[in-house]
Amino acid sequence: MRAFRRKARVNGPRYIHTHRKVAQNRYVPTPDTETPLALWKRRGMVGDVIPEADKARVAREGRIDLPDYEARGRARREPTPAHAPSRPARSAAAAVREMLGAASKTGARMIVTPP
Known part of the structure; x- marks a missing residue:
């Protein structure tokens, strides 16, 4: 799917939020x-494309499978700062619907064509 933007508006300073560092990553x-x-x-599917130094660390720390990766990711996820609301995972179709809705509100025209 491809989306083309016909018109874009530049946000004024009143819409740009001030950055506030909450914690060091x-x-x-x-x-x-x-x-x-x-x-x-540490996922097996990326083992052949990561740098050699990281491959050595993966060998020491061990690989993980998808269920373990997902469980650890949820457990290790850092809390979202109060100024950045969390957003649930969504499908690509939902993301396109959201973009089209935003475009119609701003007067922008979008053409979406399937691949």
């Missing part, structure tokens, strides 16, 4: 500390 490298390995890198 645990994946940001810090001196003298080993940064945690991203959980997705």
Whole structure:
């Protein structure tokens, strides 16, 4: 599916929220500390495309399967800051419907064509 935007409006400053740092992400490298390995890198399906250093860490820490990955991801997910409401997972069709709804409200025209 392809979507084309015919017209876009630039947001004025009143719509741009001020950034407020809530916490440091645990994946940001810090001196003298080993940064945690991203959980997705331990999935078997990405083993042949990650860097060699990460492959060595996966060999030490072990691979994980999809159910374990999903369970650990939910358990490790950091809380969403109060200023950023969480959004439930949605299908691609729902995302397109949302885009079309937003486009109709702003006067933009979108043409969606199947692949």
